[in-house]
Amino acid sequence: MTPTNLAATTTTGLDGWLAAIDRRTARVGIIGLGYVGLPLTLLFSEEKFRVTGFDIDALKVSTLNAGDSYIHRIETDHIQAAQASGFRATSDFSEITGMDAVLICVPTPLNEDHTPDMSYVVSTIESIAPHLRAGQLVVLESTTYPGTTEEIVVETINRHGAGKGVRVLRNGAAPSNELDGVMVAFSPEREDPGNMITPRREIPKVIGGVDTRATAAASTLYGSVFRKTVPMSSPAAAEMTKLLENIYRCVNIALVNELKQLCGPMGIDIWEVIEAAATKPFGFQAFYPGPGVGGHCIPVDPFYLNWKAQQFGVQAKFIELAGEVNEAMPAYVVQCAARALERNGVAIKGAKVLVLGVAYKRDVDDLRESPSLIVIEKLRQAGAQVEYNDPFFPEVGRGRHYDLHMRSTPIENLDRFDCVLILTDHSLYNYGEIVSQAKLVVDSRNATRSIDSPKIVRC
Ligand SMILES: NC(=O)c1ccc[n+]([C@@H]2O[C@H](COP(=O)([O-])OP(=O)(O)OC[C@H]3O[C@@H](n4cnc5c(N)ncnc54)[C@H](O)[C@@H]3O)[C@@H](O)[C@H]2O)c1
Structure with a gap:
């Protein structure tokens, strides 16, 4: 040495x-x-x-x-x-x-x-x-x-x-x-x-x-x-602390994802509701719905505790339910896009769809467990012709749970798509420009909140 x-x-x-x-x-x-x-x-x-x-x-x-x-x-x-x-x-x-x-x-x-x-x-x-x-x-x-x-x-x-x-x-x-x-x-x-x-x-x-x-x-x-x-x-108390933090996020995101699905048919804007609730100075922390959960932590960590809980004969019901709700979100978003297309007289089968954002969340170059990848797969299964744009990913190949082989499409001539589907709300996107070019925008992140246009469907 x-x-x-x-x-x-x-x-x-x-x-x-x-x-x-x-x-x-x-x-x-x-x-x-x-x-x-x-x-x-x-x-x-x-x-x-x-x-x-x-x-x-x-x-x-x-x-x-x-x-x-x-x-x-x-x-x-x-x-x-x-x-x-x-x-x-x-x-x-x-x-x-x-x-x-x-x-x-x-x-x-x-x-x-x-x-x-x-x-x-x-x-x-x-x-x-x-x-x-x-x-x-x-x-x-x-x-x-x-x-x-x-x-x-x-x-x-x-x-x-x-x-x-x-x-x-x-x-x-x-x-x-x-x-x-x-x-x-x-x-x-x-x-x-x-x-x-x-x-x-x-x-x-x-x-x-x-x-x-x-x-x-x-x-x-x-x-x-x-x-x-x-x-x-002890180490175990520190290990549990980290899991509590992430399970807290997972459960609360599942709650707003569930409420989003209820608010839609009731004609209530879930994002307006969350912003109003967040004005309470105590006892409420805002979490936001989306197309599902991604990244190395929120979709993964709760299951670590769930697995350990079983060894102690305890059923972690909150964790299981939150996982179930969050995992169902990509299918919900696809259903929502299909309905919006149908209202425009276009069937999902054969529809041209541009997905905006494959990263699991805004402004990160991380694809791990991204719900966008599941949404793309489900759109393809439904017969849609899917392209995507993501400034952080010029191409998407094969990973742990996906096999897509796609290249990022430039954001131009958006009227050649039947639908632009916002899955990741990167701050680089000019949403005003996107809405003005597109025929239909389905927005799962409320990225278009400041734009008033009949072309936007929030889901
Ligand atoms: N990414 C996050 O934002 C984040 C946040 C909080 C906690 N975590 C946790 O931190 C841990 C690491 O996550 P990450 O996002 O950095 O993962 P990562 O995949 O980005 O990085 C892990 C690195 O470890 C290397 N590696 C794998 N096996 C190895 C070995 N036997 N010896 C040496 N190197 C090895 C890999 O090559 C890779 O470079 C995970 O437990 C994750 O849950 C991640």
């Missing part, structure tokens, strides 16, 4: 570890350089930590090492500034030994049957465990069910470390300042992609350590980057 790979804290106790954070001599390793891990890398780099990024994706590693960005909202300048502070990406997990803190940001998707796919977390822990040493902090950031940190992270580290005397620290096993093992904690990522109002460092960092040393170490590390930390009593 070269001297640059040596961790700052190999021979010191907790006080020395905390001092290395303070002096910025501690080495931070971030595993998974995706939508969560890469911005986190940049935050630590901005605070003058020397960060090593680990990823199994060789293309991401070489792109980042060339000083380029592959995420739309992250400027190349930021990557290069991080490099100037010592950032480097690698796929060589033996370099884990040189880190003082290891933060894990790998995917936690669902299997086809809605059970947790823990394969990324498991393989990450399996890859790093042989390279861990006493005195390191390992933090899982991936969203997951309560119990994961103890059942997978701690268990795997202890299993691998047994032969070489490396184990997870627990209160009481050694004097409280001594670091004769690995500290382990859970700290969920709470970022809201596309939210330009709340800077990431302003989002308080929830932390649950396996013991008080791990909580203290993680709080000091994150406290040097985030404005506030929220220490909790």
